[in-house]
Amino acid sequence: MNRAAAVRLVLVRELSEQLRSRAFQISTAVFVLGILAGMIIPAILGEETEIVPVAVTGAGSTEIMLQLAVVSSDEVAIGSQLLRSDVEFAPMAVADRETAVALVSSGEAQLAIVDGREIISESQPGSTGDMVTQILYSYEVGKRFNDAGISPLELQLIADVEPPRVTVLNEEAGVSNAILSYISSMLLYVAILTYGLSVAMSVVNEKSSRVVEIVLSTIRPVDLLAGKVLGIGLTGLIQIGVIIVAALVANIFTDNLPLPETGGLAPVLTVTVWFLLGYVFYASVYAVIGSSISKVEDLQGVAFPVMIPILVGFFISFTALDGKETLALEIASFIPFTAPITMPPRMLLGFAAAWEVALSLALQLIGVWLVLRLAARVFGGGLLKDRVRLREMFSVS
């Protein structure tokens, strides 16, 4: 049997067993449902208009009630920057301050306005309170101009000021890209760890069930390693693909994903390439670790040290969330242990120059090659022994 056929056999078995496993199906379902819930529910809730009952009493009640109603019907824009289209006021006239307080504390009214100069609220009034403040302020200012002989119509003409123009120097940078880069490093972190650990798990399972002895009586250890890493990697790509497609489909309806002008392709490609590089790098290490122990329970202890660089890279990637490049991020994006998690955010935020990306990719490829060679050399050594010290594995080979 040629070696490609051997690798393919292992790959297909690994892939079909993983896809069939309950763990895979449940985690995919949870991710997809989580994304759909996270994107669609706010979109649905966002369209509902909040109706705010307001009790009004004292001087100027009629005018204020009129203003509140007018704001709700969107006919006049007053202090437009503070207006939220999802709020409608339901003003009601009450006899005195005492009644207004009673209504607010019983919850029948959310706010009460007394003499146009006092707002009563059960707790801190928040953005709805800001709107009312703005309305009362405009009302009071309008009244004083009127007293000074300037009619509301004249005032409106005078106060018709164009809002200031906003000039953005770097279209690429900004909040939306920061969110995208955060999502991507989160995804990479979870994916590399999850599938790397799956490889270790699959190796130690075959070892502890002893089936590995039969498998190795037919194929080379390196081919088993390659088939496993590729099969589980493919499982990972499928799962990530399903999640991304779910997010993009949900985005068609909700449009709240901060995709760049160029569309979702570039970030998806960046994340995919770096996932593959980071995954193969760490999966090889995890395969060796899996081959050194004999029980699944031992995995956690030996797997943890390998997690540390991924974790560090993940935290370093946060430092760029405010839109500024940091030295730590820059350095980490060239080290093969952390580059898969730190380079994609730099690329998405537009920090990395083309030569930097090329250099980092080259270093990563060299790193992957070295780790693969090392793993191929020591992987077979531990498989038929109960438990091997890593140092022993390296000295024997």
Next chain:
Amino acid sequence: MATTHLQLRDLHKAYGPVDALAGCSFDVPRGSMFGFLGPNGAGKTTAMRVIFGLVQPDAGEVRYLGNPIQLDDRLRFGYMPEQRGLYTRMGVLNQLVYFGRLHGMTREAATESAMGWLDRLGLADRAGDKLEALSHGNQQRIQLVAALVHGPELMILDEPFSGLDPIGVQDLGEALLEQVRERNATVLFSSHQLDLVEDLCDEVAVIHEGRIVLDGSLAHLRATSPIRMFEVETTASDSDWIPEEWRDLVTNRVRGRVRLQFPVGDGIDPDAMLDRVRERAEVVAFGFEPPSLSELFLSTIESADAEGQL
């Protein structure tokens, strides 16, 4: 004379200070049922792993049909390791097909063969079940099928009978004999059940401390053995009738039946021995025969140990 199927040539393997194999050599004739015997820790499992390339020997080689063994030769072997193991969470048929394909079969051929075996074992209706859903005995049957599904020319089975009930032992023995008779396949297996080996095997090799101390055809080994067994049953209720000079030769005594081991030599004469007993007790039955395999085994190990101590 049958061709030599597999040859182990002067294999050496040391694990630290322990010599697991110290010059292990023997030939396995094609189409034989070959018993590979030895006390625990004698090197049986290491030798089998060397055959499959799972352990690299420090010296020596394994030859298959006269040539140094290659990776592809091993695809025509079937292996049941000492430590049993299958994929517990994988479907029964799926994993048998996988093992068949690992040995170079097409999916179709592997499926057909696996279903044939499952049918024969009465497990066809469990083909889709996960292995862990099967009983222990049925899992062992699947383990055997995993070693046989690709129709191997040579089967290497480490303790295939251990843990089987008497019916399982009989079924497995028949299945292996059938492979030898119908396909001229070779079966090499290790076992501590020497009576069973004696019933099944035509060839044996005994390994002790990494070296072969006895090997060849069982009939030949028994006939040329340096010992003979004299068994006599008397009506005597005690053992006083046993002559003084025979006392050290007794290997077994059950009720009135006494079994003695004599070295082959000039003085060995069954008639004279029987007369000697008749002088002292009433004989009910008697026999004179070459040693059984288990007696051969024990005497070989004892004399090897005695030599080792010199």
